Amino acid sequence: MTVEAELRGVRVRYGLLEALHGVDLACPAGRVTVLLGRNGAGRTTALHTLAGVVRPAAGRVLWAGRDVTALSAFRRARRGLALVPADRAVFPSLTVAENLGQHAGEDTAAVEEWFPELRSLMTRRAGTLSGGQQQMVALGRALLGRPRLLLLDEPDRGLAPAVAARLHRLLLESAADGGTVVLAAQSLPATLAGAGVVHVLRRGRVVFSGEPGELLSGPIGG
Incomplete structure (x- = not known):
């Protein structure tokens, strides 16, 4: 299995606090990788390190076989990486259509198919939407760009169960089409049983790596 993105021996510090303690973490190409763990386990820090938002104090970040540890988040985005943060x-001041890039000539029809809940909201300012609606806008914009590497921090947040299941199907289809998806979650839903690999983080360390079938669904201890 080809590895698309990888952390090797990564340590991340915020002041005196070390959030990742020499983490090794591999994300296979063309598959969905799930990072599991409670808040504070290091999932978000791992995603932000892959994205270039956070620079490691030690270790390396590899993408497509290249060392990108020193590459800025902007340059990673230009090369096909997209991050949808938990926030x-x-x-907020732009309409839904403008957030989706319609002002730049982007065709938003696909987003309306993925998230029909947004169909009647295209002229609304994004800041007036509910949390779940805003999440669909952010996810739709990221998926429209067809990134080579898509990073998602708790993408289910604020979504109804049926919408979350639809999102998981979209992510698995995106991976089947050649994209690589890495997402953070607190538990593994049954609708992501087709993920390629699961990494469980606890207190800044990876304590389990394996296939979804090896892991019972449910909250992961911190």
Whole structure:
């Protein structure tokens, strides 16, 4: 199995606090990778390190076989990486259509198919939407770009169960089409049983790596 993105011996510090303690973490190409763990386990820090938002104090970040540890988040994005953070990643003063890139000629029809809940909201300012609606806008924008590497921090947040299941199906289809998806979650839903690999983080360390079938669904201890 080809590895698309990888952390090797990564340590991340915030002041005196070390959030990742020499983490080794591999994300297979063309598959969905799930990072499991409770808040504070290191999932978000791992995603942000892959994205270039956080620079490791030690260790390396590899992407497509290249060392990108020193590469900025902007340059990683230009090369096909997209990050959807846990906080609502929309421009509140812009309309839904503008957030989706319609002003730049982007065709939003696919997003309306993925998330029909947004169909009647295209002219609304994103800042007036509910949390779940804003999440769909952020996810739709990321998926429209067809990134080579898509990083998602708790993408289910605020979504109804049926919408979350639809999202998981979209992510698995995106991976089947050649993209690589890495997402953080607190538990493994049955609708992501087709993921390629699961890494469980606890207190800044990887304590389990394996296939979804090897792991019981449910909250992961911190």
